[in-house]
Amino acid sequence: DTEVTQTPKHLVMGMTNKKSLKCEQHMGHRAMYWYKQKAKKPPELMFVYSYEKLSINESVPSRFSPECPNSSLLNLHLHALQPEDSALYLCASSQKWDNLMNTEAFFGQGTRLTVV
Amino acid sequence: AQTVTQSQPEMSVQEAETVTLSCTYDTSESNYYLFWYKQPPSRQMILVIRQEAYKQQNATENRFSVNFQKAAKSFSLKISDSQLGDTAMYFCAFMKPMPIISSGSARQLTFGSGTQLTVLP
Numbered sequence: 583d584t585e586v587t588q589t590p591k592h593l594v595m596g597m598t599n600k601k602s603l604k605c606e607q608h609m610g611h612r613a614m615y616w617y618k619q620k621a622k623k624p625p626e627l628m629f630v631y632s633y634e635k636l637s638i639n640e641s642v643p644s645r646f647s648p649e650c651p652n653s654s655l656l657n658l659h660l661h662a663l664q665p666e667d668s669a670l671y672l673c674a675s676s677q678k679w680d681n682l683m684n685t686e687a688f689f690g691q692g693t694r695l696t697v698v
Numbered sequence: 699a700q701t702v703t704q705s706q707p708e709m710s711v712q713e714a715e716t717v718t719l720s721c722t723y724d725t726s727e728s729n730y731y732l733f734w735y736k737q738p739p740s741r742q743m744i745l746v747i748r749q750e751a752y753k754q755q756n757a758t759e760n761r762f763s764v765n766f767q768k769a770a771k772s773f774s775l776k777i778s779d780s781q782l783g784d785t786a787m788y789f790c791a792f793m794k795p796m797p798i799i800s801s802g803s804a805r806q807l808t809f810g811s812g813t814q815l816t817v818l819p
Contacts, residue, residue, distance in 0.1 A: 615806075624789055624809035625743070638806070670741060687807060689735075689743035 585609075588673050588690035596698055597663060603693045605656040605673030613637075614656040615687070616648060617672040625672055631656060632677075663697045670694055700725045700792050704810035711780045712818050718765075719775045719813050721790030727751075731793040732766070733807070734775045738786040746788070749773065780817045787812045 586607045595601050605614065613632050617625035630638035631650040639648075645667075647659040656673055676687040701724045711717035723732070734746040749757045749766050756764050761781075765774045777784055790810040 622787070622812070622814070624812055625807075627806060630806065672743065674743075686733075686745055686748065688745075691740065691742045694741075 586673055586675055586688050586690035588671075588693050590693060591691065592694045592696075594696045594698060595660065595663065597665075599663075600659070600661045602660065603658040603671055603673075603695075605658075605675075605690055606654055607675040607688070608654055609675065609688065610653075611675035611677055611688075612653065613675060613677045614650065615674040615676075616656070616658050617674065619670040619672055619692070621670075629658075660695075663695075665697050668695055668697045700727075700730075700794060700808045702790055702792050702808050702810035704790055704813050706813045707811070708814045708816070710816040710818055711777075713780055713782060715780055716776060716778045717780055717815065719777075719788055719790075719815065721773045721775070721810055723771050723773065723790070723792050723810075725771070725792065725794070727794055732764075732773045733791040733793065734762070734764070734773075735789045735791055735809075736784075736786045737789065737812075738783075743789070747775065777815075782817050782819060785815060785817045787814050 589604045593601060615630050616628040618628055619625045627640050628642045629648045634650045634653055645662050649657040670692045672692045673690040674687045703722045705720060730751045732749045735743045736746045737743050747757050747759045747762050747764055749764055756766050761778045763776045789812045792808045
């Protein structure tokens with residue numbers, strides 16, 4: 583299994599809504615990432631979890647709240663978003679516990695988020 | 699801080715021909731990893747090829763190969779026998795090595811701005 587699964591694939595939400603994005607991997611990876619990607623731009627790192635602990639927060643607004651319930655799951659809770667937050671949100675994972683030198687990052691297909 | 703530069707926003711190539719995408723980077727590290735990722739319209743980022751900086755031999759993966767020039771900090775991707783399915787956005791990426799991974803640390807990717815490649819029939 584070399585998949586990172588993200589749900590939902592598409593999400594439309596109002597500015598007063600609360601929603602969550604989900605990411606799951608079963609590759610034994612110990613690092614998981616959230617990226618935000620605007621059209622025709624590279625992904626921008628938002629958060630990194632390492633061994634289920636928040637390792638990096640790239641000064642992301644508090645309306646984005648990450649959560650790592652266990653080593654296979656990563657959530658991104660959304661609340662009071664703005665229209666400019668509309669983007670593709672990508673999840674990735676890397677660094678299998680028994681091969682920490684492996685550098686390849688596996689990405690999910692992303693959630694296309696539209697804030698109205 | 700590391701920077702990755704892709705100077706070609708868009709490129710096109712005829713099917714079955716060869717195309718080269720360029721990438722330069724800036725770092726003070728002596729050991730690191732370089733990647734080319736492909737993002738087709740399906741949106742998923744797919745690893746195309748990986749190069750470890752300590753290896754002098756250029757990486758190859760079937761029709762994909764790199765020209766890694768460490769002194770020049772250049773890392774170009776050559777696609778041979780281009781196919782329609784190669785149409786995608788291609789990102790060059792840099793990863794700094796880290797000490798033994800432990801709780802609280804993780805490697806990060808620094809991406810270039812991307813090159814949109816279109817393979818023409």
